[in-house]
Amino acid sequence: MRKATLYIGTIVFSLLVTACANYDDSVQVADVHKEQTIILKNTHKPGYVYSIHISGSGNLDGEASISLILNGEPYKTQALKDVVDFEWSGDWYADQAEIRYKPVNINSGTLVIRYRFLT
Numbered sequence: 001m002r003k004a005t006l007y008i009g010t011i012v013f014s015l016l017v018t019a020c021a022n023y024d025d026s027v028q029v030a031d032v033h034k035e036q037t038i039i040l041k042n043t044h045k046p047g048y049v050y051s052i053h054i055s056g057s058g059n060l061d062g063e064a065s066i067s068l069i070l071n072g073e074p075y076k077t078q079a080l081k082d083v084v085d086f087e088w089s090g091d092w093y094a095d096q097a098e099i100r101y102k103p104v105n106i107n108s109g110t111l112v113i114r115y116r117f118l119t
Contacts, residue, residue: 023055023114032060032109035102042095042117051118052092054099058084060109069098084111092117 024044042049063081067074078086
């Protein structure tokens with residue numbers, strides 16, 4: 001019985017996280033071979049931004065890194081290789097965010113960034 005309760009609780013928690021983590025916009029890294037700066041903008045819900053959710057997914061034949069920039073410095077950084085699947089969340093108080101993508105040794109691939117500003 002205890003295992004069943006734990007299993008059901010895990011499923012409910014997963015569903016709640018998934019429901020809360022929907023994203024308003026997405027951007028695809030145009031060329032995974034080139035270093036890029038991507039500006040994410042709050043276009044759907046004007047108002048006081050208090051949080052941001054960012055998700056990355058894709059496949060890379062090689063290695064790269066991606067960073068969320070705060071006050072000119074990396075705030076969150078993720079190493080990327082092979083199957084890409086990461087999520088960032090946190091307090092955020094601006095209508096845009098800067099992402100820096102840096103390839104290290106890339107042969108090919110795709111990378112999509114999904115994001116949502118909470119107001």
